[in-house]
Amino acid sequence: MTQLPDDVEFEHLNAGQARELKDIVEDIYRRSYADAVASGELFDTPEQFMARFDAYTDPARSTGFELVVSRVRGNAIGQAWGWPLTPTTAWWDGLHLDSGDTDDFTAETGTRTFALSEIMVCQEHTGHGLAHALHDELLRKGLSDCRWI
Secondary structure, three states, rough: OOOOOOOOEEEEOHHHHOOEEEEEEEEHHHHEEEEEEEHOOOOOOOOOOOOHHHOOOOOOOOOOOOEEEEEEEEEEEEEEEEEEOOOOOOOOOOOOOOOOHHHHHHHHOOOOEEEEEEEOOOOOOOOOHHHHHHHHHHHHOOOOOOOOO
């Protein structure tokens, strides 16, 4: 792995702001998952990916969605996003623990657990520590008190 570029910049966006950058989000997806897109699998099509993105950033959802876009010399080259789990989340539905109280384990407050949903780096920029930097940048925004899943 080579070093992270010195000129990498990070941009933080909420759900509304993220929706305004849909073209960039899709472009990063296409350049990060070119092999998956080429597979022809329905789940991996850009259309299906963007339908999921639209659901994650839907204004009717709870607040807390966070997108971080990384750029080098103004060019978007990576992204990561997630959101805090709300008290009414279905995230844990069907979970069976080997030991311990499932209700205690799955009790969400809206600040306890942050679900990192996506992290991706355009293929031509992999191997430079950018995914790790995106992860850390998402944490830096005050989500470090959350339990990450």
